[in-house]
Amino acid sequence: MSTTVAVLSVGTLAGLLLVALGRRRGTTQHPDDVIDPTTTEHWLIERVRNHPRLHRAMATTDRRVVGGVAVAASFVALFVAALVVGAVFDTIGTGRGFARWDQAVSKWGPDHASTTGAEILRQLTNFGGTRYLLILMTAVGIIDWIRRRDASSLLFLLTVGIGVSLINNGLKLLIMRERPPGEQLVSAAGSSFPSGHSAAAAACWLAIALVVGRWAPSRYRPYISGAGVAIACMVAASRALLGVHWLTDVIAGVFVGWAWFMIVAIAFGGRQQHLGEPAEKIAVDEREQNMSGSQQSQDHEARGDASRVALDSKGAA
Numbered sequence: 001m002s003t004t005v006a007v008l009s010v011g012t013l014a015g016l017l018l019v020a021l022g023r024r025r026g027t028t029q030h031p032d033d034v035i036d037p038t039t040t041e042h043w044l045i046e047r048v049r050n051h052p053r054l055h056r057a058m059a060t061t062d063r064r065v066v067g068g069v070a071v072a073a074s075f076v077a078l079f080v081a082a083l084v085v086g087a088v089f090d091t092i093g094t095g096r097g098f099a100r101w102d103q104a105v106s107k108w109g110p111d112h113a114s115t116t117g118a119e120i121l122r123q124l125t126n127f128g129g130t131r132y133l134l135i136l137m138t139a140v141g142i143i144d145w146i147r148r149r150d151a152s153s154l155l156f157l158l159t160v161g162i163g164v165s166l167i168n169n170g171l172k173l174l175i176m177r178e179r180p181p182g183e184q185l186v187s188a189a190g191s192s193f194p195s196g197h198s199a200a201a202a203a204c205w206l207a208i209a210l211v212v213g214r215w216a217p218s219r220y221r222p223y224i225s226g227a228g229v230a231i232a233c234m235v236a237a238s239r240a241l242l243g244v245h246w247l248t249d250v251i252a253g254v255f256v257g258w259a260w261f262m263i264v265a266i267a268f269g270g271r272q273q274h275l276g277e278p279a280e281k282i283a284v285d286e287r288e289q290n291m292s293g294s295q296q297s298q299d300h301e302a303r304g305d306a307s308r309v310a311l312d313s314k315g316a317a
Helices: 003-025 040-049 054-060 062-092 098-112 115-128 130-148 152-175 198-217 218-241 247-267 276-315
Strands: none
Touching: 003 054, 003 115, 003 218, 040 062, 040 218, 040 247, 040 276, 062 152, 062 247, 098 218, 115 198, 115 218, 130 152, 130 198, 152 198, 152 247, 198 218, 247 276
C-alpha cells in the first residue's frame, strides 16, 4: 500500500464514519449533524440548573462575560491536560507500548513513499497550515457577516484558530519532544508534540464546517462536517507518514483540536453563533421562573382577597 492510498483511506473512512453516526442518530433523509454541540449544550444547561448559586450567578451576569470566562477556563484546563499527556509520551521508552507504534509509522512512511506520493502528501499537509487556515477562516467569517449582518461567526472562527495556535505553540515550548530521527520528507521546525498541523486542521475545518453548514439545508450539514473530519484526518496521517511527527503526536493533535473546537462551539451556542448563548438561555429561564413565581404570588393574594371579601359579606348579612 502506498502512502497516498493510506492517507486517503484514513480520511475517507473517518468522514464516512461521521456521516454513518449522523444517520444512526437521525434519519436517512435528515441525518444528525454530529459536530453541532446542541445536545452537549442542553446537558450543560441542565447541570447548571441543579446548582442554585451557579444558576443565579450566570443568570445575572452578562452573557459575553460568562462565555469569555468559560472559554478562558477551558483553555487552561485543556492546555494542562495536553501538557500531562505530552510529558508522559515524552518519557516513554522506545521499546514498548505506544513507542513501538511511533517507531513503526515513522519508518514506514518514508520507506513506502514514491516521489509522486511524497509530493501529494506535501500538498495535503498544507491544509493544516495555520496561516492558510486563518486566512480561509477570516474569509468565511466575513462572508457570513455580510450574509447575516452579524460578526459573531467571524469572532467564533478567529477564537478557534488563534486559540488552537496558542495551545500548540505553548505545548511545544514546554514539552520539547524531539521529532523522529529518521528520514523526513518535508521540512519542519520546532518540537514534535503535539502536531500543530493536525490540531489546527481538526479545530479549524470543523469550525468552518459549522459555519458553512448554516448556509445549506440541514440534510446536507452532516456531509459538510464529514468532509471537515476527512480533511483533518488526512492532514494528520500525512504528517506522520512524512516522517516529521510521531503517531502519538498527530493523534494528540487531533484530539486537542477537536476538544478546543467543541469548547468554543458550546460557548458560542453552536449554530446560533452568539458568545455566551447558553448563559443567555439560563438567564431567560431564570426570568421566566421569577415571573411565574410572581404571578403565582399575585394569584394567591387575589384568591386571599376574594376569600376575605366573601367572609365580610357573610358577616354583614
